[in-house]
Each structure stands twice: as structure tokens, then as C-alpha cells.
Amino acid sequence: MSSAVQPATPHLRDCLTMLRRNLLHARRYPSMTLQVALIPVFLLLLFVYVFGSALGAGIGQGGDRPAYLAYLVPGILLMTAGTGSVPTAVAVCTDMAEGIVARFRTMAISRASILVGHVVGSVLQTVVNLTLVTAVALAIGFRPDAGPVEWLAACGLLVLFVLALTWLSVALGLISRTPEGASNAPLPISFLLPFVSSTFVPVGSMPSWIRWFAEYQPFTTVIETVRGLLTGTPIGHNGWMAVAWSIAIAVLGLVWSLRLFDRDPR
Structure with missing residues (x-):
């Protein structure tokens, strides 16, 4: 038993050391985290x-602001992710550009x-941000009717999706040559896809030429699954698609990141 555990111990210790390093960096430079x-x-x-009120009336919520709040919160949680x-991406690119990785x-x-230190540290910070957004939503009137099982499933899916996006962001940071470029690389993920999804309005209200993409892209499937779990709306095919998208993005980001990291000449 001891021979099986011993080889893994140094790797775990190294991962924890790198995690601590990244969390200390985030604490020393809180402006980006706060933003x-x-x-x-x-x-x-x-x-x-x-x-x-206007959007609530437009999507059939009767102009009821609390009803639109219930519709909106799952999408905002995905925007937080x-x-x-x-x-x-910026932190990974900065490490590569400054030469600390070479040392x-x-x-x-x-x-x-x-x-791993970058990934785990980023996931923990995003989970804190998700908690903050949820607390603000509850403070202004968000009242989900989910039970403990639904809350656990929604949280698990959100963490899985955050992990997937984080590994993809690591790869984007590795292919960027400057921190400024790295800050722009995830913009399609952080802004474009959430807006072309069911975050703010149902995809059925969109023009037909974009509706198909909006309905089946990763953010919409995860949003509709979280929305169904928290508010009781139908989930349909979105549940398995959300998990499949999350796993696929995580595997893509992980494999891409490791290959880029192994061959990076910097």
C-alpha cells in the first residue's frame, strides 16, 4: 500500500504548492479578480x-420583474463562469512570457x-464569484424552488463547466504571445457565446438563421439545465448535452494545454 501511495505524494505536494502560489498572486493583485x-x-x-419589466413582458412573463429575475439568474451564473x-489565460501567458516557467x-x-495550480486556483476563484452572484440574486428577490438534490446537481454541473472553460483558457493563454493578447483570446467564450444563448431571452425569439446555433451551443444547454433544476422548467435534451459539452471541452482543453506546454520553447 505504501509503495502505491508514495509516488503520488510529491506530485500532490507540488500541485498544492503551485495552487498556493496562484492564490497568493490573486490576493496581491485583486483588481482583475474584483472586476x-x-x-x-x-x-x-x-x-x-x-x-x-419590458423583457419579462416580451418573453411572456407578464411584465413581472421577479419572474424575469428567475429566468435571468441561471444565464448570469454561466456568464460568471x-x-x-x-x-x-492572462496568468498563464504572464508566467510563460516572464520566464518563471522556464525556471x-x-x-x-x-x-x-x-x-494544475492555475486550473484549481481559477476554479476556486470562480466558485467564489458564483457564490457572490447567487447571494446578490437572492438578496434582490430570486426565489428558486429547487430541493437539495436539484441544488447539488446544478452546482455540480456549474463546477464541471467551469473546469472545462478553465482548461480551455489555459490553452488560450499558452498560444498567446503577450498578456494583452491573452486577455482578448477568451472574449468569444466570456461575452459572445453567453449573449448568443438563452441568457436574456428564449432562443425561440431569435431569427431562424441564428436560432439553431443558439439552441445547441454549450452555454444554452448548460443554462437550460441549470434553469430547469433551479426553477422547475423543462430540461429536455439539454441535460445530457450539457454534460457532454462540458466533458468534451474539458478533454479538449486538457489535451491541448499539455501538448502546448510540452513543446513551448519559451
């Missing part, structure tokens, strides 16, 4: 209090731990 947390909160308040990908490679540490 990422506040953008979804701002959008939540904007769409509820400025557009809530998307915006969390930006600092991940790490000369040390007797697990190579994979460098990326």
Missing part, C-alpha cells in the same frame, strides 16, 4: 431593474503541477 466578479453582478442588476476564463522546468517538481 471579473463585478461584471456579472452589474449585468444582473442592469437587466433586472432597467430592462426587467465565462468571465472567469479571462484572468486564467520551474529546471527544478525537481512535477511539470503538470504548474498547470
Whole structure:
């Protein structure tokens, strides 16, 4: 038993060390973390209090702002997951550009731990942001009727999707040459896809030429699944598609990141 556990111990220790390093960096430079947390909160308040009645009436909610809030919150949670990908890409690119990774490679540490530290640290920060957004939503009137099982399933799916986006963001950071470029690389994930989804309005209200894409893209399937779990709306085919999309993106990001990291000459 001890011989089976012993080889894994140094790798776990290295991963924890890298995780601590990334969390300390986030604490020392809180501006980006704070910005990422506040953008979804701002959008939540904007769409509820400025557009809530009009959009609620437009999607058949009878102009009821609390009803539109219940519709909106799952989409804002997914936007929170998307915006969390930006600092991940920037942090990875900064490490590569400044040469710290080259020094790490000369040390007797697990190579994979460098990326794992970024991923786990980013996931933890995004989970904190998701908690903040949920707390604000509850404070302004969001009242889900989900039970413990539905809450657990929704949280599990959100964490899985965050993990998938984080690994993809690591790959985007590795292919970027400058931190400025890395900050722009995840923009299609953090802004374009959430807006072309069922975050703000049902996909059925969209023009036919974009409706098919909006209905089957990853963000919509996860949003509709979380929405169904929290508010009791039909989930349909979105449940298995959300899990399939999350696993596929996670595997793509993981494999792509490891290959880029192994052959990066910097």
C-alpha cells in the first residue's frame, strides 16, 4: 500500500504548492479578480431593474420583474463562469512570457503541477464569484424552488463547466504571445457565446438563421439545465448535452494545454 501511495505524494505536494502560489498572486493583485466578479453582478442588476419589466413582458412573463429575475439568474451564473476564463489565460501567458516557467522546468517538481495550480486556483476563484452572484440574486428577490438534490446537481454541473472553460483558457493563454493578447483570446467564450444563448431571452425569439446555433451551443444547454433544476422548467435534451459539452471541452482543453506546454520553447 505504501509503495502505491508514495509516488503520488510529491506530485500532490507540488500541485498544492503551485495552487498556493496562484492564490497568493490573486490576493496581491485583486483588481482583475474584483472586476471579473463585478461584471456579472452589474449585468444582473442592469437587466433586472432597467430592462426587467419590458423583457419579462416580451418573453411572456407578464411584465413581472421577479419572474424575469428567475429566468435571468441561471444565464448570469454561466456568464460568471465565462468571465472567469479571462484572468486564467492572462496568468498563464504572464508566467510563460516572464520566464518563471522556464525556471520551474529546471527544478525537481512535477511539470503538470504548474498547470494544475492555475486550473484549481481559477476554479476556486470562480466558485467564489458564483457564490457572490447567487447571494446578490437572492438578496434582490430570486426565489428558486429547487430541493437539495436539484441544488447539488446544478452546482455540480456549474463546477464541471467551469473546469472545462478553465482548461480551455489555459490553452488560450499558452498560444498567446503577450498578456494583452491573452486577455482578448477568451472574449468569444466570456461575452459572445453567453449573449448568443438563452441568457436574456428564449432562443425561440431569435431569427431562424441564428436560432439553431443558439439552441445547441454549450452555454444554452448548460443554462437550460441549470434553469430547469433551479426553477422547475423543462430540461429536455439539454441535460445530457450539457454534460457532454462540458466533458468534451474539458478533454479538449486538457489535451491541448499539455501538448502546448510540452513543446513551448519559451
